Amino acid sequence: MAKLSDLIRPDVRARHAYQVADATGLLKLDAMENPFPLPAGLRAELGANLADALYNRYPDADPKGLKALLKSFMGVPDGSDLLLGNGSDEIIQIVAQALAQPGASLLSVEPAFVMFRLLAESCGLQYHGVPLQADFSLDLPAMLAAIERTQPAVIFLAMPNNPTGNLFAAEAVRTILQATPGLVVVDEAYYPFTDSSYLGWLPEYPNLLVMRTLSKLGLAGIRLGFLAGAPALLTELDKLRLPYNLSVATQVIASTVLSAPEALRQQVALLRAERTRLAEALVRLPAIQVFPSEANFLLVRVPDAPRAFDLLKQHGILIKNLNHAHTLLRGCLRITVGAPDENDRLIAALTLALADAG
Ligand SMILES: *Cc1c(COP(=O)(O)O)cnc(C)c1O
Numbered sequence: 001m002a003k004l005s006d007l008i009r010p011d012v013r014a015r016h017a018y019q020v021a022d023a024t025g026l027l028k029l030d031a032m033e034n035p036f037p038l039p040a041g042l043r044a045e046l047g048a049n050l051a052d053a054l055y056n057r058y059p060d061a062d063p064k065g066l067k068a069l070l071k072s073f074m075g076v077p078d079g080s081d082l083l084l085g086n087g088s089d090e091i092i093q094i095v096a097q098a099l100a101q102p103g104a105s106l107l108s109v110e111p112a113f114v115m116f117r118l119l120a121e122s123c124g125l126q127y128h129g130v131p132l133q134a135d136f137s138l139d140l141p142a143m144l145a146a147i148e149r150t151q152p153a154v155i156f157l158a159m160p161n162n163p164t165g166n167l168f169a170a171e172a173v174r175t176i177l178q179a180t181p182g183l184v185v186v187d188e189a190y191y192p193f194t195d196s197s198y199l200g201w202l203p204e205y206p207n208l209l210v211m212r213t214l215s216k217l218g219l220a221g222i223r224l225g226f227l228a229g230a231p232a233l234l235t236e237l238d239k240l241r242l243p244y245n246l247s248v249a250t251q252v253i254a255s256t257v258l259s260a261p262e263a264l265r266q267q268v269a270l271l272r273a274e275r276t277r278l279a280e281a282l283v284r285l286p287a288i289q290v291f292p293s294e295a296n297f298l299l300v301r302v303p304d305a306p307r308a309f310d311l312l313k314q315h316g317i318l319i320k321n322l323n324h325a326h327t328l329l330r331g332c333l334r335i336t337v338g339a340p341d342e343n344d345r346l347i348a349a350l351t352l353a354l355a356d357a358g
Helices: 042-052 064-074 089-099 115-121 141-152 168-178 215-222 231-238 248-259 263-285 306-315 338-356
Strands: 081-085 106-108 125-130 154-158 183-187 208-213 225-229 298-302 332-336
Touching: 042 248, 064 081, 064 225, 064 248, 064 298, 081 089, 089 115, 089 154, 089 183, 089 208, 089 225, 089 231, 106 115, 106 141, 115 125, 125 141, 141 168, 168 183, 168 225, 183 231, 208 215, 215 248, 215 263, 225 231, 263 298, 263 338, 306 338
Parallel strands: 106 125, 106 154, 154 183, 183 208
Antiparallel strands: 081 225, 208 225, 298 332
């Protein structure tokens, strides 16, 4: 008799579950979270609004007020609509599902955000990843050759890129937008930490979609992301969205916090200053390379990344070891920028770890 697990698609059985490191008791500098809680006044207001919300009813399936708030808060140009997702991960999945015709493919760069590949494959799209150059800039000739060869239904580019932290040259992105027969999704998950954005390009390029999330801004726990772009395209994608994908609580929290955005703006300004301070402190350590970052994390290269990772963990600090993530990331660690005292702890522990390695 066949095993019940044989009912599961072979490619699914061959997969590994998405790994989330156990951070119990550790200082969590591994997941690009904002380290600051919301201020007390805003939390009190949230408490009141959440107490009044109706949990016996299904959530608003098309929250027009929240969309309008997001559009003005983010500066989405007139003429573009929004598709809201339970995190931007869900939006990547919707795009991949919608485009998964036989033979269709998703193109991205390597190293990039791993969900591009994972969701392409789980939705039945072929995945192609074009390696970045050693300094993590875009290899435009290789991208254009891959576009020509694979005719991708969609290209995903995160800017700033995760896990490298850099932006790609805008003129290279323009060339790609003009050369590709398909869609280009620019993933701006780290938009709070950079002054660059492609939202302003939406009216000019009908094949461009810009994706953002509230996660890195400071609301990773509520799961809210959006895709901005041409209404006709979003209307098609919206047919694959589950009807009640944003909970009542998510909608209440997002509306309350975005109506009083000053608190998050101050936190972001502090994190941007801390990014500079942390980079300047780390660059002074022996045998370390600190890559420039426009995001809320720093990518660094050290002589023995697994050892530095372990020593930091012994000091109660969890970061991300990327040593085996990609050949271009040999020796690399990704460190989320934390609160000032957290960054001090990281600097002290990494100083010890690298002195020890000396
Ligand atoms: C963190 C991250 C996301 C995930 O965002 P969610 O809205 O939390 O699902 C998307 N893209 C990139 C590049 C990220 O680093």
